[in-house]
Amino acid sequence: MILSSDTDKIVRQEIAYHMKFLCQELDESYIRKNVLKVIDNYLNDSDFIIRSSIISSILSNIPYKINEDHIISNCVNKIQYLFETESLNIDIKRTQMTVFSCLIREIRRYGTLEKYFNTLIKIFLIKHFLSKEFTHDYNLPFEFLIEELPFVINYYNTDEIGIVDEILVLVTNYVFEHCARQSKEDHTVQSFFKDLALLFITNIIKVNNSVK
Secondary structure, three states, rough: OOOOOOOHHHHHHHHHHHHHHHHHHHOOOHHHHHHHHHHHHHHHOOOOOEEEEEEEHHHOOOOOOOOOOOHHHHHHHHHHHHHHHOOOOOOHHHHHHHHHHHHHHHHHHOOOOOOHHHHHHHHHHHHHOOOOOOOOOOOOHHHHHHHHHHHHHHOOOOHHHHHHHHHHHHHHHHHHHHHHHHOOOHHHHHHHHHHHHHHHHHHHHHHHHHHH
């Protein structure tokens, strides 16, 4: 409990970040007895960096090292709150992207615990990319969605193909229409468009190969 009572923000940030590696080395029974209280304490920290680091630690260690119901439930609630928060602040924006990237990569390993987290992915996508309230003004960098494309599509390609269709239409329109219009007047944007188009095509190939 010494760690969980530490009020020094820098120290707590370091502990939260390294918690994932610590849990990977410790026995599950030891974690349950000595570490879960620390994790739960850090989940309730007011600092976004500390909270996102401990969330990533939990997501990386489910279900083999961390599978306690109250920890999972608290983690889900904190992620939902984070995803629904407006991302105007750069730290919040970076935190949202970090947590989403970790979740979309890890969730397939969760087995029966997956059900607690699967709605969070949809909340994130609808909030920041699929909302009908926006046209080309997105809360988060659009290239971020393109980078995460293989993981998102592979997650939804069986159960909710409608989301896949929506994302592909959205991304295609953005890359090959919106950026193209801007690139006619701005050579910097033109270069960005070419890089983005290449990334999009590369990730579509990854999706096709993984589906096969």
